[in-house]
Amino acid sequence: MKFVCDRMLGKLAIWLRISGYDTIYVGDFNFENEDHALLENFKDRILLTKDKTLYKKALKEKRAVIYIRSNDVADQMRELKRIGVNFQIVMDRCSVCNTPLRKPSDDEALEVLKKEGIKEDLREIYELWFCEKCKKLYWMGGHWKNMVRFLDKVEKS
Numbered sequence: 001m002k003f004v005c006d007r008m009l010g011k012l013a014i015w016l017r018i019s020g021y022d023t024i025y026v027g028d029f030n031f032e033n034e035d036h037a038l039l040e041n042f043k044d045r046i047l048l049t050k051d052k053t054l055y056k057k058a059l060k061e062k063r064a065v066i067y068i069r070s071n072d073v074a075d076q077m078r079e080l081k082r083i084g085v086n087f088q089i090v091m092d093r094c095s096v097c098n099t100p101l102r103k104p105s106d107d108e109a110l111e112v113l114k115k116e117g118i119k120e121d122l123r124e125i126y127e128l129w130f131c132e133k134c135k136k137l138y139w140m141g142g143h144w145k146n147m148v149r150f151l152d153k154v155e156k157s
Ligand SMILES: [Zn+2]
Pocket: 094, 095, 096, 097, 098, 099, 131, 132, 133, 134, 135, 136
């Protein structure tokens, strides 16, 4: 399953990427008419929207579309779980830009750590992943633990 999310669903888009789903967020682009872009572009993707008018238009054009009811991202995730989306933390897609992650070279890792002011020994503590587009490193640190906790909450209620 590949997705495209409307502007209201930025957080959901990030969680879909964290979970390994190829997901485009329309807010990452500068479309003059976003509704039009959502209907005319990305036709190979399931459209996720909170906009009932857009939802109806998409249905009319026989697009694969899902209307998201909740405002809260945890509830939005539960809505998608019902249709078989599996939320988990897989390290294979940049949550910011959707680019597949890879292992960084030593130089790449060092450059980012230096730029971000992070201690170099992070490399010895954690396994690192790298987005070559954002020049961003990922590792299973404190942010990771918060994500695990959040997912637990989504699973339990
Ligand atoms: Zn990225």
